[in-house]
Amino acid sequence: MELTILSGGANLPLGEALARALGRPLGRVHLERFPDGEQYVEIQEDVRGRNVCLVQPTVPPVGENLLELLLMADACWRAGAARLMAVVPYFGYARQDRRPNPGAALGGKLVVELLERGRFERMVAVHLHTPSLEGCFGMPLEHLDPAHLLAEAARPHAGPGAVVVSPDLGAVKLAERYARQLGLPLAIVHKSRTSGSEVSVRGLVGEVEGLRPIIVDDMISTAGTIAATAETVLKAGCAPDITVVTTHALLVGPAVERLHQVPIRRLISTDSVPLTRALPFQHQVVSLAPLLADAICRVTSERR
CATH class of the missing domain: 3.40.50.2020 (Rossmann fold)
Structure with missing residues (x-):
């Protein structure tokens, strides 16, 4: 099955380098922000029936880059992609793997659940701050250590x-x-x-x-x-x-x-x-x- 590499705007140079390493062109993605702050994502490649790899580290601003990744995933799924893989070289909220007090949110688990709603079949992450976060993933996780x-x-x-x-x-x-x-x-x-x-x-x-x-x-x-x-x-x-x-x-x-x-x-x-x-x-x-x-x-x- 053919593989398509797409990159969000959080780290486009890394997306381009990964596409070169795989010997494939980087797919076209149109990213736009409306005047009211809403993000608009449009996949400008034919991804129907293809494996799609989405590259997007959730670097600051973490929330916006996370949402952009989810919007790309939704666009690919609606365009008929067969499988989705998230490549998240830096995983924001990895430090929130436990609650320091009863009133705190469990941010790391919540972000994992959001990614699972993105219909990703697998995720690739690099050096999670807390390895225990791996237990939060319901999808297969490739945890890389450089x-x-x-x-x-x-x-x-x-x-x-x-x-x-x-x-x-x-x-x-x-x-x-x-x-x-x-x-x-x-x-x-x-x-x-x-x-x-x-x-x-x-x-x-x-x-x-x-x-x-x-x-x-x-x-x-x-x-x-x-x-x-x-x-x-x-x-x-x-x-x-x-x-x-x-x-x-x-x-x-x-x-x-x-x-x-x-x-x-x-x-x-x-x-x-x-x-x-x-x-x-x-x-x-x-x-x-x-x-x-x-x-x-x-x-x-x-x-x-």
């Missing part, structure tokens, strides 16, 4: 005298994978969150004095955690050559200024989130297109 690609991108900065640093206990398993692949020691920062964008550091386990830190995390939002970690290892005497590696570089609010003030030397991230501004430090981007293309090929070949 850590091995990012670790190789960091290898030129990981020679003798480097150390992998986990910015909190939640990232320890991820940091251990980087440390094993790069053959480096591991240090762990203990932090507590005081608000949505502020953290406080309680301690540091491991040796960083005189070493070049490679701080790893799955995502950077306002960079409060990364900035606090960088300040901690600098106070502990690390070398002033800090590399930060992350899958999802959201860099919202004061993130760029915080990272610039620490300062970090370089950032390595994937292209799950489009870069919308110039950065005052080195930024190396690792494309997800080959990883996504391989997953899509495996899934579609299983159906033949």
Whole structure:
């Protein structure tokens, strides 16, 4: 069955790169916003009887990009598409996988249920913030981890005298994978969150004095955690050559200024989130297109 690749407006460059990796043209989608703010979506390809892959990370503004994905899915279904697959390189609301208090909404589960109403047969996601969210999916989920690609991108900065640093206990398993692949020691920062964008550091386990830190995390939002970690290892005497590696570089609010003030030397991230501004430090981007293309090929070949 023929495969059609369509991309929403959240990260068109990644959609184009994925289409190239699959050796197919990117299908035409007309996106428009009416004066009252309503979104209009029109699929300008013949998708009848075809497998359709919709590429749309739910990056900020999360609600609008999520709705655009659902509108594209509805348009494809009404146009006769045989199967729909959602490729969501960054999954918004993944941090809302549990209720911190009885009055809170379970945002992650609700977003999954909305996607299931979009009639997707399968979903491809990259490095969900909380793996437990996988249990919320009623549809098959291809959960991809680009850590091995990012670790190789960091290898030129990981020679003798480097150390992998986990910015909190939640990232320890991820940091251990980087440390094993790069053959480096591991240090762990203990932090507590005081608000949505502020953290406080309680301690540091491991040796960083005189070493070049490679701080790893799955995502950077306002960079409060990364900035606090960088300040901690600098106070502990690390070398002033800090590399930060992350899958999802959201860099919202004061993130760029915080990272610039620490300062970090370089950032390595994937292209799950489009870069919308110039950065005052080195930024190396690792494309997800080959990883996504391989997953899509495996899934579609299983159906033949």
